[in-house]
Amino acid sequence: DAGVIQSPRHEVTEMGQEVTLRCKPISGHNSLFWYRQTMMRGLELLIYFNNNVPIDDSGMPEDRFSAKMPNASFSTLKIQPSEPRDSAVYFCASSLARGRPNYGYTFGSGTRLTVV
Amino acid sequence: GENVEQHPSTLSVQEGDSAVIKCTYSDSASNYFPWYKQELGKRPQLIIDIRSNVGEKKDQRIAVTLNKTAKHFSLHITETQPEDSAVYFCAANEGGGADGLTFGKGTHLIIQP
Numbered sequence: 001d002a003g004v005i006q007s008p009r010h011e012v013t014e015m016g017q018e019v020t021l022r023c024k025p026i027s028g029h030n031s032l033f034w035y036r037q038t039m040m041r042g043l044e045l046l047i048y049f050n051n052n053v054p055i056d057d058s059g060m061p062e063d064r065f066s067a068k069m070p071n072a073s074f075s076t077l078k079i080q081p082s083e084p085r086d087s088a089v090y091f092c093a094s095s096l097a098r099g100r101p102n103y104g105y106t107f108g109s110g111t112r113l114t115v116v
Numbered sequence: 117g118e119n120v121e122q123h124p125s126t127l128s129v130q131e132g133d134s135a136v137i138k139c140t141y142s143d144s145a146s147n148y149f150p151w152y153k154q155e156l157g158k159r160p161q162l163i164i165d166i167r168s169n170v171g172e173k174k175d176q177r178i179a180v181t182l183n184k185t186a187k188h189f190s191l192h193i194t195e196t197q198p199e200d201s202a203v204y205f206c207a208a209n210e211g212g213g214a215d216g217l218t219f220g221k222g223t224h225l226i227i228q229p
Contacts, residue, residue: 033216043160043205043219056216058117091159104150105217107159 004108006092012114018080021111024073025094033105034067034077035091043091049075082115089113118143118210122220130228135196137223139206140188148209149182149189150217155202163204164191193225201227 005024013019025032033048047057049069057067064083069075079086089112093105119142129135141149150165166173166180166189173180177196182189193200203224207217 042221045216045218048216104162104165105152107152107161109159 004092004094004106006090006108006111008111009109010112010114012116013082015083015115016081017115018078019082019086019113019115021077021090021092021113023075023077023092023108025075025092026106027073029094029096029106030072031095032069032075033093033095034075035093035107037089037091037110046077079113082113084115087113087115118146118208118218120206120208120218120220122206122223124223125221126224126226128226128228129196131196131198133196135193135200135225137191137204137206137225138188139190139208139220140186141208141218142187143208143210144184144187146208146210148217149180150207151180151191152205152207152219153202154205154222160205196225196227198227198229201225 004026007022011019030051034046036044036046044059046059047067048055052069052072065079067077089110091110092108095105120139122139127135147168151163152160153163154160164175164178164180166182168184171182177194179192180189191204203222205222206220210216
């Protein structure tokens with residue numbers, strides 16, 4: 001398995017532009033998580049899905065952020081319009097659901113977003 | 117929701133010595149406590165985890181202990197080596213399920229040669 005795949009690896013955009021981050025979870029994993037990492041706030045959970053259904057989006061900072069999971073192998077995180085304070089590394093992670101013997105997260109390589 | 121506190125934020129030890137990182141959590145229903153290692157510019161990677169029905173778990177030079185009564189858990193690294201230098205994160209799950217890990221702020225472990 002190739003692991004959790006994120007694209008792009010780096011994104012530089014101008015303030016006000018729309019940004020779309022993509023994630024392909026590990027095949028067979030039915031939970032998917034979006035995290036944001038900054039020096040000041042560490043790793044913050046933004047939203048997670050279980051069986052493609054959003055379960056908890058309380059970590060999404062504002063209405064400018066939205067996430068979708070149209071099928072079991074793909075998810076997007078969209079920021080519209082982007083602002084400089086959105087600059088961070090965005091990680092996607094996947095895992096098996098509760099009750100399974102091994103449900104540790106596997107993180108993707110992350111997308112480093114810079115909004116100028 | 118869950119709150120995870122991690123200490124220290126930076127830890128410098130001599131190569132060959134032991135390192136201990138401590139975390140506390142707030143949700144008594146949490147039952148899964150993983151530790152992640154993140155090297156500079158890379159993804160966090162799971163190194164060891166423990167569930168609430170176990171008090172201690174060991175994997176070669178790494179061990180984790182859990183005290184559910186006091187709601188704290190610790191990572192122990194023995195015989196530290198230069199490649200152990202990284203940022204280490206503890207985490208706890210929310211409300212007894214596997215969903216939504218809450219992470220500590222991380223500990224930057226520096227191994228001095």
